Amino acid sequence: MGTLEKKIKIRQVRAAETRKKIVSAxxxxxxxxxxENVSIEDIAKEADVSTGSFYTYFKKKEDIIEELNQADFYxxxxxxxxxxxxxxxxxxxxYCREFLTEIERVGIEICRQWIRSNIAPVKIVISDxxxxxxxxxxxxxxxxxxxxxxxxxxxxxxxxxxxxLFINTQLYGLMVVWCMTDASVIGSDKxxxxxxNILTPALMPYKR
Amino acid sequence: MGTLEKKIKIRQVRAAETRKKIVSAxxxxxxxxxxENVSIEDIAKEADVSTGSFYTYFKKKEDIIEELNQADFYxxxxxxxxxxxxxxxxxxxxYCREFLTEIERVGIEICRQWIRSNIAPVKIVISDxxxxxxxxxxxxxxxxxxxxxxxxxxxxxxxxxxxxLFINTQLYGLMVVWCMTDASVIGSDKxxxxxxNILTPALMPYKR
DNA sequence: TTAATTCATTGACTTTCATTCAGTTTTGTG
DNA sequence: CACAAAACTGAATGAAAGTCAATGAATTAA
Numbered sequence: 001m002g003t004l005e006k007k008i009k010i011r012q013v014r015a016a017e018t019r020k021k022i023v024s025a026x027x028x029x030x031x032x033x034x035x036e037n038v039s040i041e042d043i044a045k046e047a048d049v050s051t052g053s054f055y056t057y058f059k060k061k062e063d064i065i066e067e068l069n070q071a072d073f074y075x076x077x078x079x080x081x082x083x084x085x086x087x088x089x090x091x092x093x094x095y096c097r098e099f100l101t102e103i104e105r106v107g108i109e110i111c112r113q114w115i116r117s118n119i120a121p122v123k124i125v126i127s128d129x130x131x132x133x134x135x136x137x138x139x140x141x142x143x144x145x146x147x148x149x150x151x152x153x154x155x156x157x158x159x160x161x162x163x164x165l166f167i168n169t170q171l172y173g174l175m176v177v178w179c180m181t182d183a184s185v186i187g188s189d190k191x192x193x194x195x196x197n198i199l200t201p202a203l204m205p206y207k208r
Numbered sequence: 209m210g211t212l213e214k215k216i217k218i219r220q221v222r223a224a225e226t227r228k229k230i231v232s233a234x235x236x237x238x239x240x241x242x243x244e245n246v247s248i249e250d251i252a253k254e255a256d257v258s259t260g261s262f263y264t265y266f267k268k269k270e271d272i273i274e275e276l277n278q279a280d281f282y283x284x285x286x287x288x289x290x291x292x293x294x295x296x297x298x299x300x301x302x303y304c305r306e307f308l309t310e311i312e313r314v315g316i317e318i319c320r321q322w323i324r325s326n327i328a329p330v331k332i333v334i335s336d337x338x339x340x341x342x343x344x345x346x347x348x349x350x351x352x353x354x355x356x357x358x359x360x361x362x363x364x365x366x367x368x369x370x371x372x373l374f375i376n377t378q379l380y381g382l383m384v385v386w387c388m389t390d391a392s393v394i395g396s397d398k399x400x401x402x403x404x405n406i407l408t409p410a411l412m413p414y415k416r
Numbered sequence: 417t418t419a420a421t422t423c424a425t426t427g428a429c430t431t432t433c434a435t436t437c438a439g440t441t442t443t444g445t446g
Numbered sequence: 447c448a449c450a451a452a453a454c455t456g457a458a459t460g461a462a463a464g465t466c467a468a469t470g471a472a473t474t475a476a
Binding site: 423430444 | 449467473
């Protein structure tokens, strides 16, 4: 019945609202001041809730970071593999571009904290599988390369292992250098430069 | 006079010994348990000094990290540029190999903490110049490439900017992926694989 | 409707830990 | 020796993460 459904929702809706208030307060403060310089109390005050309330929704302070970039950060690989009508080059370029666009969108402070949290092997859950983001990205990239071989776009002797490692470490490297320097190494222009000047020549020997 | 010199030294030597005791205690504990899981008190106890003594030698807890990999971490570029009798390929290979060997020698836990500390732009002093490690590495790599052009080993149209960025981000990326996964991506074998399968083809178009 | 139950919320409390500092000991100098 | 300077000590401080018993609003069962 309508009344029943509505009643059930009151608690859920309020809880969802509280959670959202906490997330946006955290995002606002962390983006502005950096993770280390924001206390739970700051977040709670900004969100107009108590510190204890924070812990209803997050087990540890760090956990808020997972929330803040959860969005598409882990869906990248899947999206790329869905581009079945496109060729290898296009899918690869799309992957690189999306990776870099995504971290830019997330913002440098949250990105920094993400690295800090993940620099020690941390298990995450992606579609019910326990894995690390890196392993996930690595396997996705391997799949992309192997698909290229299967379709006859790349030679059989392509070193898929090293190539997947190379492309992913390159992207992670750009992310880290960005965080370390604040320099503009991840814009759209930069992606294209990287793709055209470096990646294309590196792949040349393995093109059919 | 001998006595004077000796007396002056007692203090200096003792201070140096205390400092050393602190550094090795810190290294031992951090390598074993990770930076976050080691308190100043732990380090002080292990070194057999007081907590206050730690602060005679280090301003902040983090500062111990700088000490722990200070050794050759920042001298790499200079060393490479001194190999003037070698060709571009050899110097580049040497650079990559040394970079990865160095971080392996330093150890994964200290490496992790180094990234955590440096992920936000931090100024360090290298031969009286205030800079960041990354900028330093970047400029060194550019110099190496430009030297290659000057000697006629590389074509004039080599995109030195992107190439320097690419090689360094690759190395930083490997460091980060190593820390994230604990996987063996930085051994000597891996360096050679990376150099032969990826770097060599990528450079091909710019070879004379 | 009323009583029982669930659960988000609160904020004071506990704990841990980096950092400081007033006082003590050791070393150097005239 | 007497005084100064540096090294050292460990208890005290303060900040911040995380806990928990109590509260009361929402929900369910009777």
